[in-house]
Amino acid sequence: METKGNRKSRKAASITAQRITKTELPLVQANQNCDFHGYDADTLMKETAKLRKIITKRGTLEILIPLCCTTTSIRYIKFRNTMKGFSSKTLAKRLKELDESGILERQAYNEIPPRVEYRLTGKGQELVESVIHLFNWMKKWAKN
Numbered sequence: 319m320e321t322k323g324n325r326k327s328r329k330a331a332s333i334t335a336q337r338i339t340k341t342e343l344p345l346v347q348a349n350q351n352c353d354f355h356g357y358d359a360d361t362l363m364k365e366t367a368k369l370r371k372i373i374t375k376r377g378t379l380e381i382l383i384p385l386c387c388t389t390t391s392i393r394y395i396k397f398r399n400t401m402k403g404f405s406s407k408t409l410a411k412r413l414k415e416l417d418e419s420g421i422l423e424r425q426a427y428n429e430i431p432p433r434v435e436y437r438l439t440g441k442g443q444e445l446v447e448s449v450i451h452l453f454n455w456m457k458k459w460a461k462n
Contacts, residue, residue, distance in 0.1 A: 372416075372419060372421070373445070373449065375412060375415070376404070376408065376412075377401065377409060377412045380404070381397060381401075381412060381416065381422075381436075382416075382421070382442065382445070382446050382449065384400070385436070385437065385438045385442070385446065386438065386443065386446035386447070386450070390437070391435035391436060391437040392435065392436055392437070393434065393435050393436075394409075394410075394434045394435070397413070397436075413436060420439055420441050421438070421439060421442035421445055422436045422437070422438060422439065422442055423436065423437050423438070423439050424436055425437075
């Protein structure tokens, strides 16, 4: 049985829901402080979009994870031989993007045949460590 109080609270909730725009998070109202180490929710969402652009592209994790397990550089040919299902063009493009983002360091040698090696930068090492922590979280909470 619906009471007068229940109708008022549902009506108030409906009005509140209508006031929230698409750019606001439903749980964060304009008059509330949502602070995560100096970031507001909008800034965090923008940073999340940048991160998503980097790590969700096809081949990115397949490039980064092997690099975290070694302190030596890895040659382009090694990536090409171990990453089955990726074209040379996709691999080269992804490596270039990671280099331009400051995640990888590219070292080209003036030799014939050409030799190019890649290693993680400090920024890249921190990114990979964070991804591994995310994997561990996923394994812990994933339903079997």
